[in-house]
Amino acid sequence: MADQDLLSAESHFAFGKNWLDYAQKIDEPKIGQAVSDLQRLSGRDRFDGLSFLDIGSGSGLHALAAIRMGASRVVGVDIDPDSVxxxxxxxxxxxxxxxxxxxRxxxxxxxxxxxxGFDLVYSWGVLHHTxxxxxxxxxxxxxxxxxxxxMIALYKETPFxxxxxxxxxxYSSASPQAQLRARRVRTGLQRLAFRFKGRDFNAYVRNYAENNRGMNYANDIHDWMGGYPYQSISPADCRAFFGRLGFRAEREFVRTPGRYLPGLLGSGCDEYAFTRSDAR
Ligand SMILES: C[S@@+](CC[C@H](N)C(=O)[O-])C[C@H]1O[C@@H](n2cnc3c(N)ncnc32)[C@H](O)[C@@H]1O
Structure with missing residues (x-):
């Protein structure tokens, strides 16, 4: 991608419209789930007195969760004015x-x-879309x-x-009607995959926020289908990359690839927390 495109929201999927829609659905239970999730990834109960940077802040839910955990200063940035x-x-x-x-x-x-510099830098599902x-x-x-x-989350590299x-x-430049049809096909295939595995798809959608950082299934599917530009990385490459930059792996939550056709319906994000251990 040319350098001027890297700085232009127009060369990206219109993430922000989706986040404006999702932001209206944020409520106390979703905030609570976002807090729990930030605690899990950071390994800390509280952020008292710490500065927090959210790169690609989207709906602002996780910046808000950092405030609820006691962060003393929060900065959020996003390339998309609607996300801001x-x-x-x-x-x-x-x-x-x-x-x-x-x-912006x-x-x-x-x-x-x-x-x-910031004590805590969070960028969930962003840096692979740049x-x-x-x-x-x-x-x-x-x-x-x-x-x-x-703390970052990045798409796992898969054969698909x-x-x-x-x-x-x-999808990112298709009409709303074509996007809706594509989402229906993707959801139908996921429903079939659940049936094949003997899992309850309706319960998965119902409990989606609880298991997915307070997010919403419909908004996340639109975000997944359109999330472009798109890159991915394997956990081994990610660890090696940050090791070379002087970071120590603290914890990670990486997905186990499905047995059949891993990545066919989407790769999902692997999450990593690294501590900066080099001297400046
Ligand atoms: C998939 S969304 C994730 C939003 C949020 N982090 C979350 O977890 O819900 C990706 C976000 O990254 C933003 N983004 C994409 N490229 C960016 C860039 N170069 N700099 C900052 N933000 C960017 C998009 O506008 C979008 O809001």
Whole structure:
């Protein structure tokens, strides 16, 4: 992708419209689930006195969760103006007095020199959508203070990533009607896969927020189908990459690939928490 495209929201799927829609569904139970999830990934109950950066803040739900955990300063950035608006609206509604600000900035415009370093840097499902994942990972790493924690989620590499890249590219510029048909096909296939495995698909959708960071099935499917640009990485490559940058692996939640055709219906995100252990 050309450098000017990396900075333009127009070359990306319109993530923000989906987040504006989802932001209206945020309620206390979803906030509670987002807090639990942040506790699981960070390995901490509280963020008291710590600064928190959310790269690709989307709906703002996890920036809000960081505030609820006691973060003293929260900054959120997103390339999509609708995501920035959604994040601001979420914080205005649930934590109006918090020290939280959101800006329309791309990760490629950020550095520790211009933004300072943060104790906690969170970027869930974002850096693989930037058009240059490795450059984005390096830029995110630069924003972590020494001994600070980087929490990221990235799509797992599977044999079907090439196929999904083509589908996502098509979907991100398809008409709303064509997108709806594509979502129905994807959901129908998932329903069949659940039946094949003897699992209850309706219960999965009903309990989706509980098991998926407070998110919503319908919004997540639209986000998955359209999430373009799209890259992916294996856990081994991710660990090796951050090891070279001077980060130590703290914990990870990586998915076990399905036995049959792993990645056919989507790859899912692997989650990692790394501590910055190099001296600056
Ligand atoms: C899949 S959404 C994830 C949102 C949120 N982190 C969450 O977990 O719900 C990806 C977000 O990353 C944003 N994004 C994509 N490229 C970006 C970039 N270069 N810099 C900052 N944000 C970016 C998108 O606009 C979108 O809001």
């Amino acid at each position: 608006e959604a994040s601001r609206a979420t914080l205005a509604k649930f934590a109006p007095a918090a020290d939280a600000r959101f800006e 900035v791309s990760i490629f415009e950020m550095s520790s020199e211009s933004f300072g 058009g240059d994942m490795y450059r984005a990972l390096t830029a995110a790493a630069d924003l972590v203070q020494p001994d600070g924690l980087l 990533c090439g196929m999904w890249r083509v589908i996502k590219r098509w």
